[in-house]
Amino acid sequence: DVKVTQSSRYLVKRTGEKVFLECVQDMDHENMFWYRQDPGLGLRLIYFSYDVKMKEKGDIPEGYSVSREKKERFSLILESASTNQTSMYLCASSPSRTGKTNEKLFFGSGTQLSVL
């Protein structure tokens, strides 16, 4: 089975801290994604990557950056955490670079981040 692992299930940080959210997939998938989930807003795409060292902005990239140095690992970075970044963060991966319409995403269990 495909496994997408997020390093922390719950995380509490202080305003202004630099925060790293780590995600690892074990199925050699080309694409990796970071979503943010908020009540009433659903899932919104922050950043995604379709290759090592490649990244693309999603719909809400402001205040975030990403790193993909190895194929299996995709990190989300909050340079200076703010209270409005308190949210559930979901990492996902998908197999191919072609982006077929029927290609589903495989998700991790999420990281609930609280910024105080």
Next chain:
Amino acid sequence: AQKITQTQPGMFVQEKEAVTLDCTYDTSDPSYGLFWYKQPSSGEMIFLIYQGSYDQQNATEGRYSLNFQKARKSANLVISASQLGDSAMYFCAMRGTYGGATNKLIFGTGTLLAVQP
């Protein structure tokens, strides 16, 4: 622009009854795919069912079926014989044709389903 709309923030259903979760979408792509995911309280998103825009028949996966009405741009999820374990958040999602590697999956706002004994 592509958009997914789920108008039901929350629903109740009695155990063993069927329930329909609504989803409408908007896209100008000639070909697209529609997905439903389940998110239990554990947080993980679980893929349930997929419907392609050119599929002739409605998709079914066990107790899940997708009522696809292309002209109305709706892709409702039907869960038959609800079980307590079906209590979860349900998300409708869509991917269009264009964009290649950058072809994104966009999600609706979700419907929280509570199954009552």
